[in-house]
Amino acid sequence: MPLLLKIEMLAEGPVSLRGELAVDELQMETLDELIKIGGPLEYDLTAKRAGDNISLQGSMGMHLKCECARCLQPFEYRVELQEWSCLLPLSGEGNIELINASADLTPYLREDTFLSFPQHPLCETGCDESPKAGVDGKPTTLKLDSGNHNEASAWAELDQLNLE
Ligand SMILES: [Zn+2]
Structure with a gap:
């Protein structure tokens, strides 16, 4: 189901819109092969009439399945758009198209969510791990070495305890 808003409903005051847009409904294609849509677009919005515009305000969110770049x-x-807002003109240039006196809000939600996708998805901020290919065993040796040091200092600490 696309997100349709009957314009006449706004005459009685703000309208609360809450729900989700299914993945097939969105027809969203990510250009980045590291990013895949992981769930529906969830929205929790308030629509109201503002002069000759529809004002939308609220939050949206969507799960993505990423691979670290x-x-x-x-x-x-998770893409989160908190305090999102949007003004859709009912007349004039760039006005919103009405079908049976209803406005389809889907494209507007879709576009702004899409713009919030990460540019270079990282598993954590500042990840600088290079791909696991070509490991030659050196890191393991280093790890063993530092392990021995830790053990040695642990014994040293025990020795000190014994002296006291
Ligand atoms: Zn990473």
Whole structure:
């Protein structure tokens, strides 16, 4: 179901719109192969008449399935648009198209959510892991070394405890 708003409903005051737009409804294609749509677009909006416009205000969110641009690990990402707002003119240039006195709000929600997708998805801020290919065993050796150091200092601490 597209998100349709009957214009006449606005005459009686603000209209609360809450629900989700299914993935097939959105016909959204991500250009980035690291990003896939992970769920419906959830919205919680208030629509009201503002002069010759429809004013939309509220929040939207959507789950994405991403792959980290650096380490290629899959991770979940949530796009959140808090305090989103939008003004849709009912007349004049760029006015919203009405079908049976209803406005289809779907494209507006879709577009702004799409613009909030991450540009370079990272599993965590500042991830600088290079892809796991070509590991030659050196990191393992380093880890063993530091492990020995830790053990040694632990014994040293125990020795000190014994002295006291
Ligand atoms: Zn990463």
